[in-house]
Amino acid sequence: xxxxxxxxxxxxxxxxxxxxxxxxxxEVCLLAxxxxxxxxxxxxxxxxxxxxxxxxxxxxxxxxxxxxKRAVSKQEHLREHLYILExxxxxxxxxxxVKGTEQAIRKLLNAEAALSRxxxxxxxxxxxxxxxxxxxxRSDVDAVGDRLLRILAGASERSLGQIGRRxxxxxxxxxxxxxxxxxRSNILGxxxxxxxxxxxxxxxxxxxxxxxxxxxxxxxxxxxxxxPIIIDGSSGVVVLNPSPATVQExxxxxxxxxxxxxxxxxxxxxxxxxxxxCTIALRGNLELPGEFALACKHAAEGVGLFRTEFxxxxxxxxxxxxxxxxxxxxxxxxxxxxxxTIRTLDIGGDKFVPELNLADECxxxxxxxxxxxxLREVTLFRIQxxxxxxxxxxxxxxxMFPMISGVAEIxxxxxxxxxxxxxxxxxxxxxxxxxxxxxxxETPSAVLIAPLLAREVDFFSVGTNDLIQYCLxxxxxxxxxxxxxxxxxxxxxxxLKATCDAANNAGIHVCICGEMAGEPLYAMVxxxxxxxxxxxxxxxxxxxxxxxxxxxxRDGELLVEKLLQLATSKEVSCQIDEDMRKLLPDIFDRPII
Ligand code: PEP
Ligand code: MG
Numbered sequence: 001x002x003x004x005x006x007x008x009x010x011x012x013x014x015x016x017x018x019x020x021x022x023x024x025x026x027e028v029c030l031l032a033x034x035x036x037x038x039x040x041x042x043x044x045x046x047x048x049x050x051x052x053x054x055x056x057x058x059x060x061x062x063x064x065x066x067x068x069k070r071a072v073s074k075q076e077h078l079r080e081h082l083y084i085l086e087x088x089x090x091x092x093x094x095x096x097x098v099k100g101t102e103q104a105i106r107k108l109l110n111a112e113a114a115l116s117r118x119x120x121x122x123x124x125x126x127x128x129x130x131x132x133x134x135x136x137x138r139s140d141v142d143a144v145g146d147r148l149l150r151i152l153a154g155a156s157e158r159s160l161g162q163i164g165r166r167x168x169x170x171x172x173x174x175x176x177x178x179x180x181x182x183x184r185s186n187i188l189g190x191x192x193x194x195x196x197x198x199x200x201x202x203x204x205x206x207x208x209x210x211x212x213x214x215x216x217x218x219x220x221x222x223x224x225x226x227x228p229i230i231i232d233g234s235s236g237v238v239v240l241n242p243s244p245a246t247v248q249e250x251x252x253x254x255x256x257x258x259x260x261x262x263x264x265x266x267x268x269x270x271x272x273x274x275x276x277x278c279t280i281a282l283r284g285n286l287e288l289p290g291e292f293a294l295a296c297k298h299a300a301e302g303v304g305l306f307r308t309e310f311x312x313x314x315x316x317x318x319x320x321x322x323x324x325x326x327x328x329x330x331x332x333x334x335x336x337x338x339x340x341t342i343r344t345l346d347i348g349g350d351k352f353v354p355e356l357n358l359a360d361e362c363x364x365x366x367x368x369x370x371x372x373x374x375l376r377e378v379t380l381f382r383i384q385x386x387x388x389x390x391x392x393x394x395x396x397x398x399x400m401f402p403m404i405s406g407v408a409e410i411x412x413x414x415x416x417x418x419x420x421x422x423x424x425x426x427x428x429x430x431x432x433x434x435x436x437x438x439x440x441x442e443t444p445s446a447v448l449i450a451p452l453l454a455r456e457v458d459f460f461s462v463g464t465n466d467l468i469q470y471c472l473x474x475x476x477x478x479x480x481x482x483x484x485x486x487x488x489x490x491x492x493x494x495x496l497k498a499t500c501d502a503a504n505n506a507g508i509h510v511c512i513c514g515e516m517a518g519e520p521l522y523a524m525v526x527x528x529x530x531x532x533x534x535x536x537x538x539x540x541x542x543x544x545x546x547x548x549x550x551x552x553x554r555d556g557e558l559l560v561e562k563l564l565q566l567a568t569s570k571e572v573s574c575q576i577d578e579d580m581r582k583l584l585p586d587i588f589d590r591p592i593i
Pocket of ligand 2: 402
């Protein structure tokens with residue numbers, strides 16, 4: 001489909017996905033796209049030559065990636081991202097890629113055509129995946145494919161290390177390897193046509209502190225070299241050809257953003273404590289190894305939710321006990337003084353792991369997902385339990401089971417955990433005998449029997465992302481019903497209150513780890529409901545802490561009392577807005593940056 005042509009005048013605004021915050025004002029440096037592919041059919045006598053060309057391209061790509069790996073491993077802040085390059089090296093050895101391309105060459109296609117056809121097949125495998133994170137792993141295949149096609153076309157390797165002037169890079173797509181090579185003193189930000197919030201490139205941009213906007217669709221077709229441009233990586237707004245007034249406005253915003261960052265930095269070492277001395281632990285949610293350092297950077301006090309799904313992705317065999325153990329220990333080392341809550345595998349539903357060959361289900365969100373899958377695939381589960389137990393000897397580990405819907409389920413988990421512990425003892429391997437055991441409260445049944453579940457565990461962690469979906473019967477990934485997906489629905493407030501009350505009456509701690517926990521506007525409400533811990537995307541910690549340190553739990557309780565009288569989420573939302581503006585006009589009575 002041809003894209004509608006946009007006329008670029010002064011102050012042309014575009015909106016993409018802001019993935020790394022910060023404002024930059026500068027000029028475009030347009031990065032060349034992949035050269036055109038010279039696809040062709042060949043005669044049988046050229047098959048060997050083309051096979052040779054393809055194999056030599058594989059070798060060159062390996063050499064390029066190994067060179068980047070060597071350079072990157074010398075840089076402390078990038079070391080934890082080396083696994084991405086390892087993944088790309090593994091893709092170069094992947095049977096589907098290599099054998100698929102070789103077969104296509106034997107069917108009389110030249111190397112470029114054969115490779116392109118194989119890449120299309122590989123990409124198609126990712127296309128039907130709903131989960132954004134998993135779908136984004138397709139970008140790794142794209143990055144490797146692009147590298148090979150460039151080599152076959154005889155084009156030189158694109159390097160962002162060589163950009164000579166301070167500029168904003170605009171590209172169709174950037175591979176993680178290219179992003180890692182960015183020279184931060186010259187690159188003020190980057191914008192791409194492709195990409196999503198959870199692409200490796202986006203995660204790297206946050207680690208590198210480079211403002212970035214992705215998913216702009218056709219920015220490469222709209223800008224020209226050296227065009228003046230402004231980007232706001234928080235809101236995803238791009239301004240092409242800004243007028244002097246717009247430049248001034250964004251200079252002011254940049255100043256405010258940097259002042260706020262400095263203010264937040266001053267809070268770094270301070271605890272999340274309310275004015276009436278109630279300490280709320282502010283922990284990080286981790287999804288990828290590349291985010292471990294980010295949790296430290298934002299002073300998250302430990303990990304409230306370590307999603308372990310990534311360990312199972314992009315591979316034909318599940319991770320071994322030893323591999324999992326090493327990964328868990330890696331996180332423990334980064335945060336030795338704080339708890340790390342490891343959630344056992346939560347796949348199925350929107351989190352599809354193609355490698356695990358899950359059955360096709362009509363209604364996967366209510367099917368064999370999360371703990372139901374683990375309790376069925378007991379061999380996989382046992383390996384994970386053993387790895388978590390072993391890691392518990394080396395730090396403050398907590399174990400958490402996802403999507404528990406009844407007491408029998410948690411008892412079955414605890415039995416398996418005990419069996420795994422006995423095995424380790426018999427093998428002379430150490431674990432923490434006081435390991436805390438908790439559950440995600442994310443089904444309506446768990447809320448309704450929260451007092452019964454509280455007798456079984458050491459803590460609750462409320463997963464509002466799913467709880468909202470199941471309580472309100474709204475698919476969390478379905479855009480048609482997104483307008484009904486509402487954290488402030490009176491039913492959700494009551495569910496949160498009932499869960500906190502059950503935990504507090506039983507004397508166990510209660511955390512919230514859904515997206516709601518990272519919203520500064522809700523911080524006081526959550527404290528008022530009775531949560532002891534909030535776990536969120538690490539980048540949200542400083543802003544939530546700033547709010548918490550200026551309000552009291554009592555204020556929160558009074559607000560919750562008012563909210564529980566209201567009938568609609570609109571009324572709830574207005575009441576929260578009104579109270580927060582009154583209490584903290586500095587934060588909530590001005591444009592949010
Ligand atoms: C949740 O459901 O709120 C949660 C934190 O888990 P996930 O988003 O991984 O399902
Ligand atoms: Mg969940």
